Amino acid sequence: MSNSNHHTDHATLAEKFNRDEARVNWHDETLWFIRQKRDRAAWSLGNEWEPLRETASAIKAHTLSNLSDYLQQFEKAAQQNGITVHWAADGEEHNRIVHGILAKHNATQLVKSKSMLTEECHLNDYLKEKGVEVIDTDLGERIVQLAEEHPSHIVLPCIHWKKEEIGELFHKHLGSPEGVIDPSFLTNTARVHLREKFLTRRVAITGVNFAIAETGEFVVCTNEGNADMGAHLSDVHIACMGIEKLIPKREHLGVFLRLLARSATGQPITTYSSHFKKPREGQEMHLVLVDNGRSTQLGREDFRNSLKCIRCGACFNTCPVYRRSGGHSYHTAIAGPIGSILAPNLDMRQYKDLPFASTLCGSCSNVCPVKINIHEQLYQWRQVLTEEGYQPKSKTVAMKAMAATLSKPSLFSIAGKWGRKVMGLVPGLVSNRLNPWYKQREMPAPPEQSFTEWYKQNRKGGKS
Amino acid sequence: MSSRDAILQKVKAAQPSLLPLPSIEKQPREVDAVKQFQAVLESIGGKVVFLNAEESIAEKTVALFPEAKRIVSSITAVQNYFFSDYKSLRHHSLQDVDVAIIEAQFGVAENGAVWVTEEDLKIRVLPFICEHLVAVVDSTTIVATLHEAYERIGASAYGFGAFIAGPSKTADIEQSLVLGAHGPKSMTVFLLH
Ligand code: SF4
Numbered sequence: 001m002s003n004s005n006h007h008t009d010h011a012t013l014a015e016k017f018n019r020d021e022a023r024v025n026w027h028d029e030t031l032w033f034i035r036q037k038r039d040r041a042a043w044s045l046g047n048e049w050e051p052l053r054e055t056a057s058a059i060k061a062h063t064l065s066n067l068s069d070y071l072q073q074f075e076k077a078a079q080q081n082g083i084t085v086h087w088a089a090d091g092e093e094h095n096r097i098v099h100g101i102l103a104k105h106n107a108t109q110l111v112k113s114k115s116m117l118t119e120e121c122h123l124n125d126y127l128k129e130k131g132v133e134v135i136d137t138d139l140g141e142r143i144v145q146l147a148e149e150h151p152s153h154i155v156l157p158c159i160h161w162k163k164e165e166i167g168e169l170f171h172k173h174l175g176s177p178e179g180v181i182d183p184s185f186l187t188n189t190a191r192v193h194l195r196e197k198f199l200t201r202r203v204a205i206t207g208v209n210f211a212i213a214e215t216g217e218f219v220v221c222t223n224e225g226n227a228d229m230g231a232h233l234s235d236v237h238i239a240c241m242g243i244e245k246l247i248p249k250r251e252h253l254g255v256f257l258r259l260l261a262r263s264a265t266g267q268p269i270t271t272y273s274s275h276f277k278k279p280r281e282g283q284e285m286h287l288v289l290v291d292n293g294r295s296t297q298l299g300r301e302d303f304r305n306s307l308k309c310i311r312c313g314a315c316f317n318t319c320p321v322y323r324r325s326g327g328h329s330y331h332t333a334i335a336g337p338i339g340s341i342l343a344p345n346l347d348m349r350q351y352k353d354l355p356f357a358s359t360l361c362g363s364c365s366n367v368c369p370v371k372i373n374i375h376e377q378l379y380q381w382r383q384v385l386t387e388e389g390y391q392p393k394s395k396t397v398a399m400k401a402m403a404a405t406l407s408k409p410s411l412f413s414i415a416g417k418w419g420r421k422v423m424g425l426v427p428g429l430v431s432n433r434l435n436p437w438y439k440q441r442e443m444p445a446p447p448e449q450s451f452t453e454w455y456k457q458n459r460k461g462g463k464s
Numbered sequence: 465m466s467s468r469d470a471i472l473q474k475v476k477a478a479q480p481s482l483l484p485l486p487s488i489e490k491q492p493r494e495v496d497a498v499k500q501f502q503a504v505l506e507s508i509g510g511k512v513v514f515l516n517a518e519e520s521i522a523e524k525t526v527a528l529f530p531e532a533k534r535i536v537s538s539i540t541a542v543q544n545y546f547f548s549d550y551k552s553l554r555h556h557s558l559q560d561v562d563v564a565i566i567e568a569q570f571g572v573a574e575n576g577a578v579w580v581t582e583e584d585l586k587i588r589v590l591p592f593i594c595e596h597l598v599a600v601v602d603s604t605t606i607v608a609t610l611h612e613a614y615e616r617i618g619a620s621a622y623g624f625g626a627f628i629a630g631p632s633k634t635a636d637i638e639q640s641l642v643l644g645a646h647g648p649k650s651m652t653v654f655l656l657h
Contacts, residue, residue, distance in 0.1 A: 030639055045574075048491055058486040065483040068476040087468035139645060140636035156636065163638045183640035191646060198646070199556050215619075225592045225632040225647030232589035233556060243471070248485060250617065254610040255488060257627075258574075268504055268575035269610075269629050272592075272647075278623035280588055291471045299478030 009353035009392060014325035017160075027160060028323040034156075035317040037266025038367065044268075045258070056255050057371035060308035063213075063246055064298060070213040070246050071289065077216025078287060081278045086288045091121030094290045098123060098205070098238060099130055101286055105236055107132070107203045111194075113220070113227035114138040115207025116154050116311060117240050117290060119333040123205075134205075135197045137226040139190050146173045152327025154334055155264050155313035160326050194226070204230035208241035208287075209310070210256055214249045217277035218287065221260060221270040228274055237279065238286045243294050244307040256310060259369035263312040297345045302380045306341045308370040315364035315374055321357050330354060337364040337374045344381055352390040355381035490611045497573040497606040498655065505576030509643050510630040511652040514603075521654060525565055525598055528652065532562035532596070538586040539567045539600065550586045558587065564594035564648075568628075570605035571653070572613045577629035578653065579613060581622040588624050592632075597648040599628065603655040 018024055042049045063070055075085045088094035094117075102110065110127075112118065112134055124134045124145075136145045140157035144150060146169055151157030158166070167181035176189045206227045211218040218239055220227045231237045247256065253273075261267040279285035297303055316322045316336035327335035332343040332351060340354035355378045364374040385391055465473075502512040515524060522544050525535060536558065537545040542565055547553060558564075566585055568578035578599050582588055591597050607613050617625070632647030643649055 062485040183637040187642040224645035254614040273627040275625040295474035
């Protein structure tokens with residue numbers, strides 16, 4: 001695969017992404033535009049929004065504190081509904097289970113809708129080796145699959161692709177006319193191509209957005225309708241989920257579905273919110289519950305809250321580092337701020353660089369619909385990694401200073417004043433190689449006044 | 465030990481002591497539910513058509529889709545188009561349906577969604593596989609928010625249920641919105657007075 005970047009770190013990969021300045025600017029602006037749509041959607045709920053986030057966060061906290069019971073309650077209810085429930089300790093076991101179901105049905109082909117969990121487990125590669133053909137049916141995922149890449153964003157898998165490139169890709173693989181780059185033409189090409197797959201494949205895999213302990217049902221959200229096309233036309237439906245996707249009751253969906261699409265894309269709800277409770281008559285329905293490090297994360301008090309994540313992608317869209325470094329620079333299935341908390345849990349050595357791929361500005365925590373303290377956890381990971389001796393070398397000097405200043409507000413304002421003086425005199429000095437944010441970027445002109453100074457002056461003025 | 469038991473044991477050991485489950489606070493809304501439903505549905509690419517009791521669903525559908533060759537309905541009362549053979553029908557054979565007419569149980573004002581279950585649809589794939597979708601909804605059923613929606617759904621039994629809000633769509637190519645990704649290219653809600 002062209003982007004199995006296991007031996008390079010975020011900074012190196014970000015540098016690669018930054019070589020194409022026009023693309024980076026487009027990427028940056030587009031994601032910011034989506035962030036603004038999210039803001040408008042949130043504001044449209046007025047004073048309901050913040051309490052909704054609080055409630056969602058508390059429901060998740062409660063669920064995590066009682067997860068072993070809820071998992072058993074869910075399993076029992078799902079089985080009563082006629083769903084076969086499987087348990088996988090890790091990605092490897094998950095893949096084996098899925099392949100076992102396929103083998104039982106002599107199936108060598110399947111359609112799959114978006115599931116970040118199967119990305120995390122590298123299911124496609126595993127099945128390919130076993131001679132099974134997997135067709136990703138989400139348009140963005142199909143595009144990156146044809147290009148032999150992985151999604152660069154959990155909600156917008158091919159946000160790093162330009163329509164000219166997609167036109168070329170479709171011309172090569174799907175036979176669209178050369179030079180055609182019109183999005184609706186290309187979408188239609190994919191529609192026709194994938195419809196044939198939906199109609200001929202007997203097995204469908206979907207992800208899961210929420211699973212309800214009380215009723216044993218699970219909910220899948222899409223805009224394209226690809227999960228439903230696959231699942232309802234299949235003889236065998238396999239749904240794969242991480243164990244943290246549980247919520248206690250059906251009524252809690254009211255809270256989470258109000259937040260999910262508004263946070264993800266600014267829509268009031270996804271086009272389809274499908275509740276799968278029982279298999280269709282004559283159909284077989286399987287559900288695979290996957291741990292893969294989640295129980296370990298649950299035991300890490302400082303990082304436990306990361307399991308509240310509903311994979312909306314809002315923290316990606318708002319992150320100044322993600323927007324300008326691209327999803328592939330994170331070299332993990334789930335990129336962005338939340339991915340940088342989840343990945344080191346699985347492998348500290350391989351992902352030691354990710355908690356450092358952040359300015360700790362806190363924008364992620366501000367938009368997160370389940371109020372995960374993302375930037376604080378990133379900071380905490382830095383400390384853990386440093387203690388365990390995993391700190392990436394290039395960041396040591398600059399980041400130590402950064403960590404020190406950020407933990408002491410008084411130093412921060414002095415550094416700001418000092419920084420402005422130095423930059424005003426010799427701009428080149430700040431743009432040196434010790435500063436990891438300098439590359440491919442011109443430092444903006446220092447403001448006349450820092451925010452702290454402005455705040456102090458104005459507050460003093462107001463007080464006296 | 466099975467993976468199941470090992471996972472449960474690990475989870476039990478890792479989870480913190482029990483935290484309280486909050487109640488869901490609903491804030492009363494002073495809105496014209498029908499008006500908001502229409503405005504939101506139109507903003508996400510759907511259409512709303514008001515229908516009087518004496519108007520025929522079938523005739524209205526034909527008037528809206530004069531070129532449709534195959535119209536199928538899961539509503540028994542829409543006699544001309546009701547698929548009485550739905551029990552034996554191969555679901556894949558619906559792939560050339562131009563217009564599907566379904567009945568939804570209620571609508572949601574805040575997001576323009578309608579709620580349907582397998583009972584209403586008869587065949588699950590029907591509202592997804594058709595080129596155009598018509599959903600018939602009684603205008604008095606529209607609730608303000610999803611909280612009321614789930615109150616209404618309550619503990620009802622269904623094998624499959626879905627909120628459907630507008631036509632199938634994607635913006636995966638450079639964020640340009642295209643209607644009709646895999647499912648219907650249009651969704652029209654017939655609101656019955
Ligand atoms: S961490 Fe929060 S903002 Fe980021 S994807 Fe998860 S739920 Fe969304």
